[in-house]
Amino acid sequence: MKKNGFTLVELLAVIVVLGVIMTIAGTAVMGQRKKANIEEAKNMEKTLADIGPDVYLKNNGKPNFKDTIKISAKDLKEKGYLSKLIENPAGGGECEAWLVIDTDSNTEMFKGYIKCPNLYATGQTDENYYYENYDNFIDSIPKYTSID
Secondary structure: OOOOOOOOOHHHHHHHHHHHHHHHHHHHHHHHHHHHHHHHHHHHHHHHHHHHHHHHHHHHOOOOOOOOOEHHEEEEEEOOOOOOOEOOOOOOEEEEEEEEEEEOOOOEEEEEEEEEEEEEEOOOOOOOOOOOHHHHHHHOOOOOOOOO
């Protein structure tokens, strides 16, 4: 009598091999996704920084505008500088985002700062980033709300 099909041991071996392959592929894909999310956050920060000159030119004569200030993404959206609020590329809603204008800076006068849940803020690419540093820095800058 001729038997057709596979034995239970053969089927289990195939399932184990497929499991190992999926584990290896899954971790590689998740690493690439994290990198893509960080790059998206950096692009959003650059977008915030890129609108800085326009905000600065329209508001330069106002009191206290020559100091280092921060402007929230919500205020920028209300005034029409942004078409929508900054969304978390890793999923999960909106991010806290600020445009910082530092007229005393020798390097970057306009800088975007983003803090998203489950994603390193301000374009950080390594594990050395701490939200406390971000919070302390952003909290130390006065908020400017009288933009045109």
